[in-house]
Amino acid sequence: MQNMEIENSWQTALETLRTQVAPRVFDMWLKPLRLGRASGANQVDILAANDFSVQYVREHYGALLTAALTDAVGQPVVIRFAIDPDPPAPPVLPSEAPVRTLTVSPSGVEGRYTFDSFVVGSCNQFAHAAAARVADAPATAYNPLYIQGGVGLGKTHLLHAIGNALLRSRPESKTLYITSEKFMNQMVDSIRFNQQPHFRDNFRSVDVLLVDDIQFIAGKKGTQEEFFHTFNALQAANKQIVITSDSFPGEIKDLEERLRSRFSQGLVVDIHPPDLETRMAILKKKAAQDGLDLQDDAAFFLAEAIQTNVRELEGALIRVSMLASLEKEPVSLSLVKESLRGILARSEPRQVSMDKIIETVAAYYKIKPLDIRSDKRARRYSHPRQVAMFLCKQLTRYSYPDIAYEFGNRNHTTVLYAVEKIASLQPVDAELERAVQTLTAMLRK
């Protein structure tokens, strides 16, 4: 046989095998095989990466391989399995490149969060308008501006957007974005390293201070004290302060009264969860930014599935995009559904537990769950017990020993026996068949 000929036959045989075995088997064992040399008229070497692959493939797929190759060549072929002296290199790890870090300016403002990338809806239009006004003319109208909104609704986005607008329109003025925990962190550091004057100067010399998630200073006395003085110093100097929080000033527990009243002095605006239309618009905009082709049906499914939180909506879209790239598939409705598996678990039934099975079977046969776990031998107990064991094997992924343990630490062969018995009786015992079907339906509900 010519080399070209046998190489073609080998590819044909592989294609045949691909249709004959499960995809995972093919990928794991058959795809990595290589064609060695053809010796003599009808003997071919097939090379596997190592000793145990050779053994495994020969034992499990030797006959299948021989048949496929014989068909492809058109005459009987004998396969000799051998270890590949020069196995293909394992896939190269993709990320030897340096870690990509975000570019964060000394201002702490992240460039990607701008007014342009913010989707305005009826849920956030007041907050958006107030933020835009502050960015336009800081320290004139609303000071402080206090933006309240639930988790993941875009407060941080607005804060950065103000920062970005100011950095562009007034590059000479000093804008600083900080989370309240970082404020705390820097304050504690400054005490430790005896740099309190530096810390104070740093915060009291800014023109615009953007403080995210102020609720985290609740209960932190030293931080509140320091923030109070910072706040006063900035206000006295007519500098702009913008604050975000998940609660209104009056609702933050363990917040000093004097801070509470100061936070309420300016304008307090709130952000509500977005409506469906806005959620769709957010998804479309985000998808367009990421160069993702998101069809209406998929966007609608996502927007319906995640109703209360823009951040989670964004997270869901990121997962879809990652799954699409890992699976090398386009973004389809089914891919979107797949990506939400496990995430939507709040509304989906969890995998049925063995407890639940025992409880349900006991109720069905009008006995106590304890009777099922006991070793009473009377048929009115032993039969339901065997049904319960059978259902545990059918409806969960537990092994025989796991199930045996759940049923009062029995020998696993008892479970094996029960499962086989119920399986073999079902076709001939109509009552048992009905019981198993009813119970399965009840447990899957």
Added chain:
Amino acid sequence: MISGQKILDFGLDPVFTLESLIVGPSNRLAHAAVLGLMEAPVSCLMLIGASGCGKTHLLHAAVGRQRRLFGAESAAFLDPAGLASAVADGGEQALSDFLLRWRGQVLVAVDNLERLQGGAEALQEGLLFLFNHLRAAGGRLLIASRYSPTQLEWLRPDLRSRLLWGSVMEIAAPDDMELEAILIKLAADRQVRLGSELIKYLCARLPRRIADLAEALERLDRAGMAQKRPLTVPLAKEILGL
């Protein structure tokens, strides 16, 4: 405060590498996501799966690889106990220490998230701040949990929301085919060859947890060597009491 790191940062099991992990249908996506984590457009990756499905292995492997590529300070491995001792009573000093400690880290792995339940509120707050810190610095948080954030009802909404911002990958329990492949791989690692009859026998009877398979195989192998007997079904019956 730097000396505290030793207490928190558990040693990595050198056996747990990305190369020694058996990749199959149940963990293929999780494995790929861990490999690409540092380049992914997310700050957080959560691995969800039952006990024994290989979550800790992936966490150790990711941290180990990061350290090999970028130095010992570039990654850390924590479990809830480590997190607890890091944030202590939630006081300002403790939280500040905690954040300072991880300043240079670009990958922090946190194992057993479900065990945060019942812990002090400060623990969740510490994790939230860690997330914020890593996100601002361009780092990554890698979390393993038995349940998804939506199932952990006690999780603070602001933390849950941040975890769901990132990627969440489920690892299914291995099926029969994978279990066999894992057993063969574990045996090969020990330079042992198992007959197909013994493989089938063990897979049907051992719990579907990789750790249990490895442990059973070790006992079997040692007994075989000690008694100078080949590894067979009768020997497995005798030694493992199956």
